[in-house]
Amino acid sequence: MTKLSDTRKVRAYTNIALIKYWGKRDDKLILPTSSSLSLTLDAFYTETAVSFDESLEKDTFYLDDNLQDEAATLKVSRFLNLFREQADLKAPALIKSTNYVPTAAGLASSASGMAALAGAANLASGLNFTPQELSIFARQGSGSASRSVYGGFVEWQKGTSSADSYAVKIDNADWDIGMVVVVVNKNQKELSSREGMKQTVATSPFYAGWIESTAVDLVNIKKAIGQRDFEQVGEITESNGMKIHGTMLGANPPISYWEPDSVLAMQLVRKLRKQGIPCYFTMDAGPNVKVLCRLSDSKEIKTAFLNYFSEEQLIVSGPGSDLKEITF
Known part of the structure; x- marks a missing residue:
């Protein structure tokens, strides 16, 4: 037994x-x-x-x-x-x-x-x-x-x-990689990823183009990671994330997980880039924005976001480790 x-x-x-x-x-x-x-x-x-x-x-x-x-x-x-x-x-x-x-x-x-x-x-x-x-x-x-x-x-x-x-x-x-996660809304989303995925695949005329372009993105980002080219990794990340949301908008009915503060966060990332801080945004099936950055820049990025978001909405993270057993 x-x-x-x-x-x-x-x-x-x-x-x-x-x-x-x-x-x-x-x-x-x-x-x-x-x-x-x-x-x-x-x-x-x-x-x-x-x-x-x-x-x-x-x-x-x-x-x-x-x-x-x-x-x-x-x-x-x-x-x-x-x-x-x-x-x-x-x-x-x-x-x-x-x-x-x-x-x-x-x-x-x-x-x-x-x-x-x-x-x-x-x-x-x-x-x-x-x-x-x-x-x-x-x-x-x-x-x-x-x-x-x-x-x-x-x-x-x-x-x-x-x-x-x-x-x-x-x-x-x-190699100095991190993320600042902007929690726009931590509530459960109305449309699950599973349902949003099905709807996009079944109805979006942009889906075939997405599949073709993401294969190219994958090759390029792996090369950039191998070269530790952070800016190239960031540019590919941001582009790929926006393409998938564009593909969702092409679904019938259109799918958007964005909220006004999602757009605000993306605008802030672009502003920080213009000021010389390399950082790039991505979003999954939800309103929260993830800012890919050098971990050494994360404090400065968080400080800039604190002008618009609360402390509780901003979480800095470094890379996680492999799955591991926890002893009691």
């Missing part, structure tokens, strides 16, 4: 895509239509503990100390079934997760959440996957979770099948 004493706890950091993932070619396996690249951040993370225990009647899921309803637990149960089947386990699980990321607000909480769940289930089940194998499993919970297995700059390779669609580390990002 697997007992509660076998509880394993894992921390996974969230990641922000610089080359965006937007669209699936297989909804069940979460196989993307294009490869993507991200930066893992140390300021946002999820810690999840998992234990398999035959004395439990059913899977029990707590998020931030709150017992979750049947729908939320079912999503977790289905994901854990991947590990139970692989490990030939029948026992229900107790899952306790703490999210240090605003949920569903465009700050990639699903990435750290599912990566942490995958990591804890991997250890609790005794499977002890390699990082590559774990990335494949994490991907089936949330596409972006495949990247949160690693720290630094990470590429999720779209692959040709489930077996070769996984993330790989490109660079540790240990």
Whole structure:
């Protein structure tokens, strides 16, 4: 019998895509239509503990100390079934997760959440996957979770099948890289990423062009990272982010996650660049703006933003590390 004493706890950091993932070619396996690249951040993370225990009647899921309803637990149960089947386990699980990321607000909480769940289930089940194998499993919970297995700059390779669609580390990002996250709105967004993605792929006439151009962006940003050319990395990041939002605007009905303060933040970034501070913005499926910068410039950038945003809305982050086990 697997007992509660076998509880394993894992921390996974969230990641922000610089080359965006937007669209699936297989909804069940979460196989993307294009490869993507991200930066893992140390300021946002999820810690999840998992234990398999035959004395439990059913899977029990707590998020931030709150017992979750049947729908939320079912999503977790289905994901854990991947590990139970692989490990030939029948026992229900107790899952306790703490999210240090605003949920569903465009700050990639699903990435750290599912990566942490995958990591804890991997250890609790005794499977002890390699990082590559774990990335494949994490991907089936949330596409972006495949990247949160690693720290630094990470590429999720779209692959040709489930077996070769996984993330790989490109660079540790240990060369004065950081982000200032501008939390415009931390509330749950009205249109989920999953639904927004489906709508864009199905109806936007710009989507084919997006797929073609993002492949070029990926090649170029990897080259820039290899050369540690920060300005080139930033320019590609900003361009790619705006292209995906333009593609969303082409959907029917049009999709926009922006709020007035989102536009204000972007304008401030452009102003700072004109003043000689290299910084570049990107946005995911939510109103919050992420400012890619040199970590050494982050204090000055935050100070400039404090003229328009509160202290609580501005979070400075350095690069996050690989997924790791937390001891009790």
